[in-house]
Amino acid sequence: MKNVEAVPMPEVSSLVARLDGGRLVLEGTMATQNPAADLGPFFKAFHQAIVQDRLKEIVVDVTKLTFVNSSAIRLFVDWTTWIRKEEASPYRLAFVTDPALTWQKTTFPVLKNLAPSVVFLKPS
Amino acid sequence: MIWDRNAARSQAPGAALRATGPAKSLVRVACDAGGTPTELLLEFLSKYTSQRYPGQLGQRLPVAAYELIENGIQYGSVAKEVIFEMLERDGWVELRVTNHAVPARVSRLREQIGKIAADPSKAYAEAMQRSMSGGKPMLGLARVSHECRMELYLEEGSVGEVLVVARCRR
Amino acid sequence: MSAPNEQMIYMRFRPAWTYIDAIREFGRAFCATAFGQTEMGDRVQVVIQEALENVVKYSLDGTNSELTISIGPEPTQIEIAVTSRPDPAHADYLRREIESIRGADPEEAYLAAFQRAAENPEAASRLGLARMRLEGRVELSVADASDGRISVIARGSA
DSSP: OHHHHHSOOOOOTTEEEEEETTEEEEEEEEOOSOHHHHTHHHHHHHHHHHHHTTOSEEEEEEEEEEEEOHHHHHHHHHHHHHHHTOOSSOOEEEEEEOTTSHHHHHHHHHHHHHSTTTEEEEEO | OOOOTTTOOBOSTTGGGOOOSOOEEEEEEEEETTTSOHHHHHHHHHHHHHHHSTTHHHHHHHHHHHHHHHHHHHHSOTTSEEEEEEEEETTEEEEEEEEEOOHHHHHHHHHHHHHHHHOHHHHHHHHHHHHHTTSOOOHHHHHHHHTSOOEEEEEEOSTTEEEEEEEEEO | OOOTTOEEEEEEEOOOGGGHHHHHHHHHHHHHHHHTOHHHHHHHHHHHHHHHHHHHHHBOTTOOEEEEEEEOSSTTEEEEEEEEOBOHHHHHHHHHHHHHHTTSOHHHHHHHHHHHHHHOTTSOOOOHHHHHHHHHTEEEEEEEOGGGOEEEEEEEEO
């Protein structure tokens, strides 16, 4: 976890991102005008750190991520693509979701369909 | 919407000066009386007006809107809808609240708006005094005129429809 | 729509990013209250967000946009319309994309949009319309409006 713990968390006012016991917790909203620029570098760096640490799974807790726009959903799509292309050290992406949040109920099953060997869902 | 503009008549001093040019509606919200919490609309308007009218006006308008809607709900029939509208016309910003009320309530409203329009400061001071003495303060509309510096007038349509308008220069 | 006791919101605004959060939040809260369902507010907010983002990103300079949310004529029916003047290329894209996903299974259309995004990492995400249909549970259409503008209309039921 050495490299993962060293990744600087993003500074977006509507979002709190933190590591908690090895899991990435995202709270708030991700609906900025350009999430690829605001958050893309963080997700990319986080992915690379997971690969360097040779982790088999990373848990992402989104239960308090109340709203995202589709440009931010794109970041999750990109993340699964990076993992699928990672031959040396692929890992599982396990999302802890809140089924009471409409956007999570609809979006994460589709993400799971897109990359069934990469994405795993853990309803809270 | 059953408002008959031709049937409307002015009730307050200064209403003859009212702008009559084409109106550009900016926000219009219609809901059953009591259906939409005023706080929701106020929160939205605070953000909207602070963007559209940077400075004092952007801060005064949500306060005026809040008081007008509260007044509309207080006077209105719970069976009818309350309509809030913000528009621009001939360099003025207008806030308009339409609802339905029984004649006795309309009379009291007309009397109150007449007093406020005649002397906003005096009406505000009297409302404050009533508030301190535990009476019904009727502070809201006085606040629109005195604190928010908006002209206030009342129009009546058919079948008990009442329109309270507050306006100021942009 | 002009049913009695119709509940509605009309807003005219400059297509600027700064308005989106406030408009989305108000629309969500208004509809959750009007329908007495938190889920209805959630559905409406995603339609508003995605539709307004399109407007902000692709409207021609100096043109106003309008949002109308109408409930009725049945109390379970909702219509959300966003009117703007997008650049012609985007207007063409909207018409084509909405036509291509109309009637398709919403989840399959959303998955297809995900696949397209995954295959084209450098391209724009283009997930919004399919997301509106699935998450908002609405059907989409495009109509010509006045002054050369177009309206994207989302209709659904509670």
